[in-house]
Amino acid sequence: MSWDNVADAFKRLSSAPHPQWEGYLGFYSSWLGGYFREPWAMMVPMDDHGFHRGDGVFEAGRIVDGAYYDLQEHLLRLKNSAAAVGMELPKSTDEMAKICVELARRCQSREAVLRIYVTRGPGDFSPNPRAVVGHQIYVVLTRWNPPREELYQKGASTMISTVSAKAPFWSKIKSLNYLQNVLMKKECVEKGVDFSISVDPSGRLCEGATENMMMISKQNELLVPKFDYTLRGTTVRRAMKLAEQITEIKAIRHSDLFLDDLLEAKEAAFVGTTLGVLPMSRVGDHTLPVGPLCRKLNALLQADMKESRELRTTF
Numbered sequence: 001m002s003w004d005n006v007a008d009a010f011k012r013l014s015s016a017p018h019p020q021w022e023g024y025l026g027f028y029s030s031w032l033g034g035y036f037r038e039p040w041a042m043m044v045p046m047d048d049h050g051f052h053r054g055d056g057v058f059e060a061g062r063i064v065d066g067a068y069y070d071l072q073e074h075l076l077r078l079k080n081s082a083a084a085v086g087m088e089l090p091k092s093t094d095e096m097a098k099i100c101v102e103l104a105r106r107c108q109s110r111e112a113v114l115r116i117y118v119t120r121g122p123g124d125f126s127p128n129p130r131a132v133v134g135h136q137i138y139v140v141l142t143r144w145n146p147p148r149e150e151l152y153q154k155g156a157s158t159m160i161s162t163v164s165a166k167a168p169f170w171s172k173i174k175s176l177n178y179l180q181n182v183l184m185k186k187e188c189v190e191k192g193v194d195f196s197i198s199v200d201p202s203g204r205l206c207e208g209a210t211e212n213m214m215m216i217s218k219q220n221e222l223l224v225p226k227f228d229y230t231l232r233g234t235t236v237r238r239a240m241k242l243a244e245q246i247t248e249i250k251a252i253r254h255s256d257l258f259l260d261d262l263l264e265a266k267e268a269a270f271v272g273t274t275l276g277v278l279p280m281s282r283v284g285d286h287t288l289p290v291g292p293l294c295r296k297l298n299a300l301l302q303a304d305m306k307e308s309r310e311l312r313t314t315f
Contacts, residue, residue, distance in 0.1 A: 010040075013040040014038065014040050017039065017040075021039040022143075023142050023143040023145070024039040024042065024140065024141075024142055025037075025107040025109050025112060025140075025141040025142060025143060026103050026106055026107040026140070026141050027039075027041060027042045027103075027138070027139070027140045027141075028099055028102075028103050028137070028138070028139040028140075029041070029042075029043075029136075029137075029138050029139075030090065030136045030137040030138070031044070031045060031048075031122070031136050031138075035102065035103060035106055037106075042138075042140060044119070044136075044138060045122040047122045047123060047124065047125055048119050048120075048121060048122045048123075048136065049119060049120035049121060049122075049123060049129065049132055050117065050118075050119025050120060050121075050136070050176050051119070052125055053120075053127055054175060054176045054177030054178075054179075055085075055119065055120040055127075055129065055176065056087075056117055056118055056119035056120060056175065056176040057078060057081040057082050057085065057087065057117075057118050057173065057174055057175055057176065058078070058115060058116060058117045058118070058174055058175075058176060059074045059075070059077060059078040059081075059114075059115070059116045059174060060074075060113060060114065060115050060116075060210075060273050060274070061074045061100075061113070061114040061115075061116075061273060062112070062113060062114065062144065062273050062274065062305070063104060063109060063110065063111060063112040063113075063114065063141070063144075064111065064305040064306055064312075065110055065111070065305070065306045066110040066314065066315075067312040067313055067314045067315070068100065068101075068104065068114065068312065068313040068314075068315070069305045069308075069311055069312060070234055070235075070238065070311045071097055071100060071114075071313045072093065072097065072313070073234045073237075073311075074114075074116075074234055075093040075096050075097060075116075076093060077174065077232065077234060078093075078096070078116060078118065078174070079093055081173045081174045081175065082118060084169075084172070084173045085173060085175065086129070087118065087120065087135060088135070089118060089135070090118070090134070090135045090136070090137055091137065096116065096137070097313065099137065099139055100114060100116070100139060100313075101313065101315045102315075103139055103141055104141065104315040105315045107141050109141065109143070111143070111144045112141045112142060112143060112144055113141070113142050113143070113144050113273075113274060114139070114140075114141055115139070115140050115141075115142070116137070116138075116139050117137070117138040117139070117176065118135060118136070118137055118138075119135065119136050119138070119176070120132050120135060121133055121134045121135045121136045122136070144274065146274070147274075147275060147278060151194065151278055151279075152278060152279065152295070152298065153290075154281055154290065155279040155280055155281025155282070155288065155290040156194040156195055156270065156278055156279065156280055156281060157192075157193045157194045157195070157280075157281065157282045158193065158194065158195050158196065158197060158270075158280045158282060158283045158284075159187075159188065159191060159193045159195075159196045159197075159283070159284055160196065160197055160199055160259065160283070160284065161184045161187065161196040161197060161198045161199070162187060163180050163183045163184045163187065163196075163198060164180070164198070164201075165180075165198035165199055165200040165201075165206040165207075165229070166180055166198070166206075168228060168229040171206065171207075171229050171230055171231060172227065172229075172230075172231060172232060174231065180198075181209045181210060182209075184196050184198065184208070184209040185209045185210075188209070195208050195209070195211070195270055195280075196208060196209065197213060197262075197283075199259070200229060203258050203259070204225065204229065204256050204257065204258060205225055205257045205258060205259065205261075205262060206225055206229060206230050207225065207230045207231060207233075208270055208272075210272060211233075211270040211271060211272035211275055211278075212224065212225070212230065212231065212233040212235070212236040212270070212271045212272065213225065213268065213269070213270050213271070213280075214236060214239070214240075214268065214269055214271055214277075215257065215261065215262055215265040215266075215267065215268040215269075216249070216265060216266045216267040216268070216291075216293050216294070217261070217264075217265060217266060218264065218265075218266050219250065219251075220248055220249055220250045220251075220266070220293075221249070221250060221251040221252070221253065222240065222243050222249050222251070222252045222253075223253060223254070223255045223257060223261075224236060224240060224253075224254050224255070225254065225255070225256070225257055226254045226255065226256060227254065233271065233272065234273070235271055235272055235273050235275075235276075235301070236271040236272075238301065238304065238311075239271050239277055239297055239300075239301055240252050242297065242300040242301055242304060243297055243300075245300060246293060246296050246297060246300070248293060249293065259283075262283060262288075263283065263286050263288075265288060266289060266291060266293075267279065267288070267289055267290070267291040267293050267294045268280040268283075268288055268294075269294040269297075269298075276298045276301050276302055276305075277294050277297045277298035277301055278298070279291075279294045279295070
């Protein structure tokens with residue numbers, strides 16, 4: 001019995017684009033050994049443990065007005081995530097930064113989303129992490145599709161997720177196992193809600209599918225769920241620092257937050273790399289005020305993304 005033609009398979013790959021390809025700007029693969037523009041080349045070997053076991057870690061960042069924002073902080077978190085699951089980055093964070101800069105230079109996009117994946121690497125199909133031939137790096141730049149502008153004015157609808165929050169250990173690692181996150185987003189889409197918030201067994205509010213949350217209490221305290229059981233968000237950490245410039249905010253701290261706290265909040269918002277500070281306007285059937293403080297904080301963050309000499313990496 002003859003095998004099918006490999007050349008025909010590659011011809012099909014290159015001639016059968018799907019709509020999302022339009023937003024794929026460029027790709028780096030340590031497995032293929034270089035930089036590529038063709039979306040069909042953005043592939044991972046099927047026996048890569050990152051694919052069939054979720055055995056890998058990742059980061060997502062932004063290019064804002066022609067420069068990476070807070071790239072080193074993202075790479076540091078990538079390194080920490082890898083260490084937590086017994087992986088060592090194949091390259092130093094400085095070498096990883098050079099890969100990101102070179103990819104951006106080739107793509108020449110002034111607004112884009114960066115995603116970096118480090119996998120355990122190709123090997124067999126067992127769960128044995130020692131069966132691989134070596135850790136791999138995959139980096140991709142895609143066009144940035146910002147949230148609808150009306151959300152920043154009117155606020156986003158929110159629900160309490162029915163999907164269990166991640167256990168504290170796993171919540172602090174950006175691993176490739178994002179099934180819980182996917183299910184959170186799935187229920188939002190099915191219910192026509194913009195975002196959801198996970199809740200742990202003790203009733204503490206945790207985070208969204210891909211974003212941190214914050215609230216401003218009636219006492220004008222800016223409160224963020226503790227990083228003991230949520231992801232240590234790079235953007236929310238920067239937002240907390242920038243909030244020190246807002247005189248109306250009297251205190252900034254981490255706290256155990258519960259649904260009643262959110263329902264009584266003066267303002268609340270989601271915070272993330274692609275969102276900035278996005279106000280909440282509704283939790284279930286309960287309406288939340290969309291006030292000036294979250295808007296002020298988002299304005300500070302957007303300015304910081306464009307102007308911070310300390311955090312911008314040009315290419």
